Structure formats: C-alpha cells, structure tokens
Amino acid sequence: xxxxxxxxASEVSSSSNVIRESSSELPLASNHQPELQPTQExxxxxxxxxxxxxxxxxxxxxxxxxxxxxxxxxDFIFGKSIGEGSFSSVYLAKEVSTGTEYAIKVCDKxxxxxxxxxxxxxxxxxxxxxxxxxxxxxxxxxxxSSFDMPCSRFYAAEVVEALEYLQxxxxxxxxxxxxxxxxxERMHILIxxxxxxxxxxxxxxxxxxxxxxxxASSSKPSHSRRNSFVGTAQYVSPEVLNCKQAYYSSDLWALxxxxxxxxxxxxxxxxxxxxxxxxxxxxxxxxxPEGFNTxxxxxxxxxxxxxxxxxxxxxxxxxxxxxREHPFFEGVVWEGLEHQQAPExxxxxxxxxxxxxxxxxxxxxxxxxxxxxxxxxxxxxxxDQVLSQPKDEMRKKLEHQAATNEFHCFVENxxxxxxxxxxxxxxxxxxxxxxxxxxxxxxxxxxxxxxxxKGEIPWSKSLRPEAKNFKIFFVHTPNRTYYLESRDSDAHDxxxxxxxxxQHYYGSKD
Numbered sequence: 001x002x003x004x005x006x007x008x009a010s011e012v013s014s015s016s017n018v019i020r021e022s023s024s025e026l027p028l029a030s031n032h033q034p035e036l037q038p039t040q041e042x043x044x045x046x047x048x049x050x051x052x053x054x055x056x057x058x059x060x061x062x063x064x065x066x067x068x069x070x071x072x073x074x075d076f077i078f079g080k081s082i083g084e085g086s087f088s089s090v091y092l093a094k095e096v097s098t099g100t101e102y103a104i105k106v107c108d109k110x111x112x113x114x115x116x117x118x119x120x121x122x123x124x125x126x127x128x129x130x131x132x133x134x135x136x137x138x139x140x141x142x143x144x145s146s147f148d149m150p151c152s153r154f155y156a157a158e159v160v161e162a163l164e165y166l167q168x169x170x171x172x173x174x175x176x177x178x179x180x181x182x183x184x185e186r187m188h189i190l191i192x193x194x195x196x197x198x199x200x201x202x203x204x205x206x207x208x209x210x211x212x213x214x215x216a217s218s219s220k221p222s223h224s225r226r227n228s229f230v231g232t233a234q235y236v237s238p239e240v241l242n243c244k245q246a247y248y249s250s251d252l253w254a255l256x257x258x259x260x261x262x263x264x265x266x267x268x269x270x271x272x273x274x275x276x277x278x279x280x281x282x283x284x285x286x287x288x289p290e291g292f293n294t295x296x297x298x299x300x301x302x303x304x305x306x307x308x309x310x311x312x313x314x315x316x317x318x319x320x321x322x323x324r325e326h327p328f329f330e331g332v333v334w335e336g337l338e339h340q341q342a343p344e345x346x347x348x349x350x351x352x353x354x355x356x357x358x359x360x361x362x363x364x365x366x367x368x369x370x371x372x373x374x375x376x377x378x379x380x381x382x383x384d385q386v387l388s389q390p391k392d393e394m395r396k397k398l399e400h401q402a403a404t405n406e407f408h409c410f411v412e413n414x415x416x417x418x419x420x421x422x423x424x425x426x427x428x429x430x431x432x433x434x435x436x437x438x439x440x441x442x443x444x445x446x447x448x449x450x451x452x453x454k455g456e457i458p459w460s461k462s463l464r465p466e467a468k469n470f471k472i473f474f475v476h477t478p479n480r481t482y483y484l485e486s487r488d489s490d491a492h493d494x495x496x497x498x499x500x501x502x503q504h505y506y507g508s509k510d
Contacts, residue, residue, distance in 0.1 A: 071095075076104065082135075092131070103131040132182030132190045141178050143480045144347040146265035146427030149293060154343050155181075156259050157324075157332045158189045160313070163255065164320045166191070167248050170200035174246060175231045176254035178261065187342035196231055198246050233274045234267040238282055238306050249314035252323075256303030256311075259328075263296055264289050265427015268304065282306075289428035299328040347481060387417070387439060387504045407436055410446050410453045414438035418497045421448065423485040435484065435494075441501045443475065457482055461506050467495040 076093040083090035088107045095102060112118060137155065141147065147155070159181065166173060173180075175196040182190040231240055237253035240246055260268045268286035271277045280286065284306060288297050302312040309316040313323035324334060333340065389397075398415050402408050405416065418437040423430040424445055434448040443457035457463075457475055467473040473491035475482040475498070486494060 076102070078104070101131055132192070133185045134183035134187060136179055137181040137183055137189065138178035139479075140183075140345050141261065141265075144345060145425070145481065145483060146347060147262045148346045149263070149296075150343045151345055152259065152262035152296070153329060153332060155189060156255070156262065157329055157334070157337060159191075159255055159258065160320060160323060160329075161334075161337055162189065162191050163248075163251050166251070167320075172198040172200070172246050172248055173251050173254075174198060174240060175235075176251050176258070177232050177235045178258060179232075181258075187345075188338055233277045234269055236281065237308065239308050241278055241281060247308040247314070249308040249311045252303050252311045252313045253305075253308070255313075256300045259296060259303070260286075260288075260300050261427075263293060263427070264429065265425075266429050268300070291428050293328075295326075295328045295330075299326050302326070347483075387501070406451075407434060407446060407448075410444055411436055411438045411442065412440075414440050414442055417501060418494070420490065420494070421487040423487070425483040425485060430485070437494075437497060437501060439501075441505055443498075459505075463498075463502065465495040465498040467491040 075097065076095055079092040079094065081089055082092050082103060088105050090103055090105050093102050093104045094100070159176075163173075163176075171194070173191065173194065173196075175193060176191070180191065180193040182192050184190060231237075231254075235254040235257045237247075237250040240250050257267055257269070260266075266289075269277050269280045271280060284304065286304070288300075299312070305311045308314065311317070312326065313320050323329075324332075394415060398413070401416060402413075407416070407419065416436055416438050420435055422433055422435045422445075424433045424435075425431075431454075432447070432449065433445040433454065436442075436444040436446065438444065441459050443459065445454055445457070446452065447454050458477055458479075460478065462476075462478045464476045465473060466476060469491065470489045471485050471491055473484050473486065473494050475484065484491075484494070
C-alpha cells in the first residue's frame with residue numbers, strides 16, 4: 001500500500017482535508033487510459049500538473065487559457081522513498097523551478113498494462129492528495145495502541161468533514177482505514193488511496209442511485225455498480241462485501257470501525273482469516289471491551305448497522321448534520337476545524353477494576369506510590385548482579401534453567417534474568433502472557449496457557465521502561481509503547497531490572 005498518492009497542482013477545499021480537482025467536475029476513471037510517457041525505463045512518474053481556475057492567465061476569458069504545462073521527471077530532483085504499493089513506489093521529490101516538495105508516484109507501466117490496472121491508476125489520479133509530511137495515522141495508533149478521547153473525537157470529526165466533502169464531489173472511498181488517513185505538518189488529516197473508490201457522475205440519476213434503498217436490487221449491472229469485493233476486510237461494509245451496490249454510507253460503516261479502533265486499540269471485527277472476519281461482519285458479531293466510552297459506544301452502534309440507509313449520517317436519516325449532533329462530538333467546534341490546533345496524541349488506559357485512569361507523562365511531582373516504591377527499592381541493597389558473575393557461574397545457572405524451567409525453550413538458550421505473568425494490553429484489549437527478560441538483551445512474551453512464543457519487545461538504546469504504579473508499567477520503544485500489567489504487583493521491580501540490564505549493555509544513561 002503506497003503511503004501517499006501522487007500530487008498535482010490542486011486546490012484544497014476550505015471545508016475539508018480532501019483535495020479538490022481543478023476541473024469543474026471529477027472525471028470518470030473508466031473514460032481514461034493511463035498517461036504513459038515514453039522513457040528509457042519501465043517506470044514513469046505521474047507528474048502532470050493541473051492548473052486551478054484562479055491561476056490561469058490572471059482571470060482571462062476561457063478561450064484565452066494556455067494549456068497546462070506537462071511535467072517530466074527532469075523537472076524534479078528525486079529523494080527518498082516514502083511508500084510502496086503493489087504496482088508503484090512513491091518518492092519525495094523537489095521541483096527544480098520552484099523548490100516545492102511533492103510526493104510522486106512512480107508506476108511500472110508494463111505491470112500496469114499486464115495486470116489491467118489502468119483504471120485504478122486513473123481513478124487515483126482523478127482524486128489527488130497532497131504530500132503528508134507526518135505520514136500515516138496508523139503509525140501513531142500502533143505506537144500508542146489507542147487514542148484518548150480528545151484525540152479520538154478530533155480525528156473522527158475531521159474524517160466526518162472529509163467524507164461530507166467527498167459526497168459533494170460524488171466520491172465513495174470504499175477503503176477508508178487508518179492506513180489511508182495521512183497527517184500533514186500540522187497534524188491534520190488527508191485522505192489518500194482512491195484506487196478502490198467509486199466516482200459517480202455529477203448528475204441526479206447517479207446520485208440517487210448511490211443513495212437508493214438497500215432492499216432494492218437489479219440483476220442488470222450498471223456503469224456505477226461494482227460487482228466485486230473491494231476494500232480491507234476489517235473495515236468493509238456488508239453491502240460492499242456482498243457485492244451489492246455501494247452507498248455513501250458505506251464509508252460511514254468504516255468510520256464506525258475506525259472510532260472503535262481509536263479508543264480500544266483493535267478493530268471490532270477480527271478473526272484468524274478473512275472469511276471468519278466476513279462472517280462476523282455479516283452477522284454483526286462484535287462487543288465493546290471494558291472501559292469503552294459510553295457515548296462512543298452509542299455512536300459506533302449507530303454506524304455499524306447492516307442496512308446502509310439506517311446508519312447515522314446517511315441521507316435517509318438527515319445527513320451528516322445529524323451525525324455532527326451526536327453526543328460523542330460534544331465540544332467540537334466544526335467551524336474552521338481544519339485551522340484549529342490538533343490535540344497532542346496521547347495513549348489512554350481508562351479506569352478498570354483495580355486500576356485508575358492514566359496516561360503516559362514524563363513529568364510528575366509529589367509523593368505517590370511510585371516514589372514510595374522507588375525509595376524502598378533503592379534502599380533494599382539486594383540488586384541482583386547476575387550479569388556480572390563469572391562465566392562458569394553463568395553457565396551453571398543456564399544448565400539449571402534448561403533442566404527446570406519450562407520456558408527455557410522459548411529464550412534461544414539465553415539466561416532468564418526475570419520472569420513473571422503479565423497482562424499485555426493493546427488499548428482496551430488484554431492478553432495473558434509470560435514476560436521473560438534475558439541476557440542478550442531480550443524481552444520475550446509467551447502465551448503460557450498454550451505454550452506459544454507470541455513475540456519479542458525490540459531492544460535498542462532508545463528502549464525505556466516506565467512504572468506507573470505497583471501494577472502497570474510501560475516499555476517505550478521507538479515505534480511502539482508496550483502496556484504491561486504485572487499480576488504480581490511488581491511493576492517497579494520490572495522497571496528497575498530492565499534499567500539494570502540496559503545499563504549493563506549500553507552504559508550509563510547520563
């Protein structure tokens with residue numbers, strides 16, 4: 001999946017974060033063939049520039065307009081790769097004449113023609129997005145596991161604004177997901193990847209068809225109906241999954257899935273394979289985890305509705321204004337949303353049995369349970385210096401571990417320095433794991449009920465543990481923060497031990 005779509009000179013809508021085409025109407029992708037420029041290589045950057053009406057000849061008459069200048073690869077300095085797709089790559093490039101940065105999609109012409117992907121290329125070209133300097137929203141969601149309420153509310157509101165604008169342009173995205181939501185330098189969203197989108201002609205008949213009653217069907221296919229599955233399994237709506245007519249509200253279903261993921265850290269529909277996911281979607285089988293916000297749950301319930309004409313925000317139920325009025329969006333100032341300061345992205349662990357609401361914060365004051373534990377630990381004088389012991393002693397310990405510890409087989413013959421049962425949390429979801437800190441250094445986690453190694457927390461000089469209270473501790477890595485809950489209430493001991501191992505391999509943190 002390419003991280004960004006190609007850019008041409010376009011006009012940004014003042015009411016949304018989707019790029020507006022410079023032409024008076026969006027062309028149907030099916031009426032175009034790929035613009036394949038002759039070059040010596042098998043790839044061609046898509047760099048065609050379209051001029052906006054405001055910038056053509058200083059407002060001269062239509063007949064006096066100069067044709068737009070066609071750009072070539074020689075007009076740009078190509079830099080780093082910023083995205084990969086199934087038949088294209090995306091590069092950061094700078095225009096020589098202006099110094100303006102662009103994201104340019106370079107397509108393999110032979111592959112496009114062979115796989116008959118011309119229509120998809122032209123569909124993406126018909127709906128363009130600007131270069132998103134901050135990358136995918138999915139990156140931040142994976143790193144933090146979930147978003148707190150202010151973040152979730154703000155970005156959901158921006159998606160609502162973007163979807164409303166797409167509707168005015170006759171566009172159904174059909175593959176809306178966090179991976180296709182990008183962030184600009186101000187941390188506002190841009191919607192990308194319109195390869196699966198449906199672009200409807202700007203006439204009343206086609207718009208009526210897009211919002212037709214879900215129970216109505218026809219055996220004869222039309223030019224605006226897709227009879228094949230498109231999208232991503234976890235976010236696809238039932239009508240798209242069943243190859244029925246696509247509706248504008250198909251994107252509202254995806255919005256419901258995204259809001260669920262924002263707050264919980266996981267998608268509502270998940271399974272071991274796509275077929276299992278599809279079955280759950282068709283049966284509407286999902287449940288909210290403990291701690292899920294009540295107003296958000298109500299909104300998700302009203303978006304994840306089998307009948308596309310019964311989803312909150314669809315035309316039949318009063319349109320997007322009704323969606324804006326939902327209590328979940330209370331406090332959102334819709335006017336000028338794209339110019340407002342985006343909230344700081346923060347992870348969120350809501351209150352559950354035995355644990356208060358909390359978030360990760362590096363500054364703290366006062367005398368709390370963490371500080372008390374630090375004082376007790378710092379004065380106990382019992383720090384285990386296993387890693388500093390002679391090699392013969394280490395070897396004996398390893399032999400004893402191999403003979404007696406049932407988890408030895410998971411640690412690649414490394415000496416276990418600390419182990420304990422934890423809940424490994426991702427958003428509101430938790431999994432029972434055995435956490436194994438070993439020499440190397442390594443941090444393995446094992447499904448101890450089924451005796452299966454599930455993964456490893458990647459070590460680096462940037463790794464940093466952070467105890468929040470006697471139970472909860474975080475392990476921060478460059479690409480993700482791991483949320484762990486000790487079942488033995490020894491979170492501070494885990495923090496101390498991980499720091500001790502870190503210092504052994506990387507030296508003093510000072």
